Amino acid sequence: MIAFGHALRRAGSWLGLLGLLVLAGQARAEPAMTPLILGFYLPGIRDANPTDIRASLQLWVEEIAKPYRLQGEARMYDDMRVLYRDAMQNRVDLVIAPAMELTETFRPEELTQGFSARRRGSDEGLALIVQKSSGLSQFRDLRGKHVLRLSNDRLGQIFLETQCQRETASPCSKLFNLAEEKRDVQSIHRVFFGQADAALVSLGTLHAASELNPQIGARLRVLLEWKAQSLAFGMMTVRSDPAYRDLLLRSAMQASQTVRGVQILELFKTDYMVRAGISDVQPFWNLYHEYQDLTHRKAASRK
Numbered sequence: 560m561i562a563f564g565h566a567l568r569r570a571g572s573w574l575g576l577l578g579l580l581v582l583a584g585q586a587r588a589e590p591a592m593t594p595l596i597l598g599f600y601l602p603g604i605r606d607a608n609p610t611d612i613r614a615s616l617q618l619w620v621e622e623i624a625k626p627y628r629l630q631g632e633a634r635m636y637d638d639m640r641v642l643y644r645d646a647m648q649n650r651v652d653l654v655i656a657p658a659m660e661l662t663e664t665f666r667p668e669e670l671t672q673g674f675s676a677r678r679r680g681s682d683e684g685l686a687l688i689v690q691k692s693s694g695l696s697q698f699r700d701l702r703g704k705h706v707l708r709l710s711n712d713r714l715g716q717i718f719l720e721t722q723c724q725r726e727t728a729s730p731c732s733k734l735f736n737l738a739e740e741k742r743d744v745q746s747i748h749r750v751f752f753g754q755a756d757a758a759l760v761s762l763g764t765l766h767a768a769s770e771l772n773p774q775i776g777a778r779l780r781v782l783l784e785w786k787a788q789s790l791a792f793g794m795m796t797v798r799s800d801p802a803y804r805d806l807l808l809r810s811a812m813q814a815s816q817t818v819r820g821v822q823i824l825e826l827f828k829t830d831y832m833v834r835a836g837i838s839d840v841q842p843f844w845n846l847y848h849e850y851q852d853l854t855h856r857k858a859a860s861r862k
Contacts, residue, residue, distance in 0.1 A: 594630035598642045598651035600660060601635045602711070603791060639664045646796045655793040659714035662843040669797055672804060672836055675789030676829040681766040684786035685718055688750055688765065689757045691780045698726045698783060701735045704756035707746040710739035714843075715759050717850045718785060724853035744768055751775055757782065761790065785846075788839040 601613075613635050634651065636642040643664045645651045653673070654661065677683070689695045695704070708715045723731040731737050738755075740746045746758035747768050762784070769776035795804050 594632060595653075596651050597631075597633050597653045597655060597793075598646060599633060599635055600639055600642060600654075600656035601637055603655075603657045603660070647798055649798045651796070652799040653793050653795055655791070657714065657791050658787065658789065658840060658843045659717060659847065661792060661794065662840060662847050663713070665794075665796075667837050667841070667844060670794045670837060670840070671797055671799070672834065673792050673794035674832050675792050675835045675839070677789065677831055677833055678763060679830045682762045682786050683789050684762045684784065685715065685759055686762050686765050686781045686785075687722075687757060687759050687783035688747065688779045689782045690750060690753065690778060692778075693756065695757065695782060698722055701757055702727075704735045706731075706735045706737050707740050707749060707755050707758040708737065709743055709746070709760070710741055714790065717847060719759055721846060721850045721853060722783070725849075747775060747779070751778060762786070763790075787842050788833070788835060792835050792840060794835070794840070 634645075636645075639656065639660050642651065642654060642656070646654050646665075647669065654665070654670075656664075687698075695701065706719075708719055719737075720731055723729060723734050727734055735756075740749070740758075743758075743760040743764040746755070746760050747765060749755040750758045751774075765775075765781075
């Protein structure tokens, strides 16, 4: 149950974001407006039944939209390329996805304003953790060590590979013994019990684990940290209806004050919403471009 709780917190920002954005969209909607379509990248949620997710999200949209006689639809996507196509063909008004998948797929000039969900008292981003007693003080010290990262996590993969190329001009596969875990909390526990030398985890999960077990904070330390406003965003595209952009900007910040909004916040362990612009997503584009430059440079040097 503890591991599931941590996973739900990590997925919660995306689910809470979707629920609150739908809620915000309905709060001041006019019946004459065209349907509001939200495109959600389903692989962004971990440790939850996809069938349950699809049913729940659509039910929320219909339940919230009914009193306002507004059509609302939550569309689930398994392929970011298909989501991109529909967004750029004006079939989707709002794109909800993990930040790295979003920035790999969209260019800055293709997106406008949006939102992200936050938790009080916890930064968002990544942390490379080690035991305080390990003697490891810099990234290069990980040479030959056992390092963990989250499986099927594009941000973690790109971040770690960028560090390896930047610090040692070598891929991570040659620098240390890299393994994957299905949940960040598993990686934290393995470092805590000395079963791994280091792990790349989310700052939010590390904070939650330390709150539940203060010994984690006492025994582990952060070797490397990378912060961002959020690990996932809901962004309007330049093709989206301008009326919906204004609607969401006006009402989303008040969504958590409604009964339904509070219920969604509590369900998905999300505390509040913040506005997001291109500058908030820019660190992910910067990281991705550095990753591309380093890997392409390495490939060119082998020719």
